[in-house]
Amino acid sequence: MHTMIEVKELRKQYGDFAALKGVSFSIKQGEIVGFLGPNGAGKTTTMKILTGFVAPSGGSAHVAGHDVVAESLAVRAAIGYLPEAAPVYADMRVADYLDFVGQVRGLAAAERATGIERVAHECDIADRLGQRVGTLSKGYKQRVGLAQALLHQPPILVLDEPTSGLDPNQILAIRNLIRRIGQSRTVILSTHILQEVQATCDRVLILNRGELVADAGIDSVREAISGGNLFRATLMEGPVRLPEAEVQRSLAAIPGVLRVSLQSADVPGQLPYEVLADRDVRADIFRLAVERGLVVLELGREKSSLEEVFRRLTLSPADDHRDAHEQQEKSAHP
DSSP states (O other), X not given: OOEEEEEEEEEEEETTEEEEEEEEEEEXXXXXXXXXXXXXXXXXXXXXXXXXXXXXXXXXXXXXXXXXXXXXXHHHHHEEEEOSSOOOOTTSBHHHHHHHHHHHTTOOHHHHHHHHHHHHHHTTOGGGTXXXXXXXXXXXHHHHHHHHHHTTXXXXXXXXXXXXXXXXXXXXXXXXXXXXXXXXXXXXXXXXXXXXXXXXXXXXXXXXXXXXXXXXXXXXXXXXXXXXXXXXXXXXXXXXXXXXXXXXXXXXXXXXXXXXXXXXXXXXXXXXXXXXXXXXXXXXXXXHHHHHTOEEEEEEEEOOOHHHHHHHHHOOHHHHXXXXXXXXXXXXXX
């Protein structure tokens, strides 16, 4: 499988606000990748750059081998894009709308006819081609939106919040459709819905405050969710005094560690940490403690939900400090 999307040190500045701060990742052919993060994380900015709507302030991005700035038209030809609000015209019939999109894409009449038949079957809207778009349910409007994104047979599909506002049955239908479409294409699925990624994707990229905070296979995420890879380590200084910041940096440098958070200490001198990783790092933590002359008071594995994994990956240092302070307050005033 060759690389379909290559992003290196991508940056985007809006005045004094840095929407992206040097994001790097690559996506291979045939992957379904979840682009996850809270509102304002930089997901939409990244997608707009990849689809040619916005130019980056720095770094580079290549899609299907084409530079997003120097070869914008070639990039757009390689991508099928479905924004959060499906770009459909309510007063047009579905077939006429898809024919219009085909004309905009430069498809010949015969290509449009065969393309409409193909995407109607692929998106299960063959029985809706004669219906006006405005009379469709939101779920079917999303299907029509997917159909227009697929009409020119792009190798890459970019979906921004594709199930937003749908009811549970519609969500399930769209998820199944995405999985089916993803069998023959590279798919980027942007969402803040955690279960969406778990149900649909092979891999997860998590953005927070313009930075990539995690890049892991969905199996690693499931392992963390099912109770595998959230650890609690309580350390204490030994014969040699080490600054807390140095201890935290050393823990964070262990391969596989995604995030390290200092918790509130019940006893002065103790350093209780929560460590989120994509594998079992207990032996590494123990070796680090021995090498640095630290005393290990506690080292164990905890269970965590998907929401907890996400929260720990997207907490800022200020949030960590506030949480630790709140825990101290609760301990002092039960």
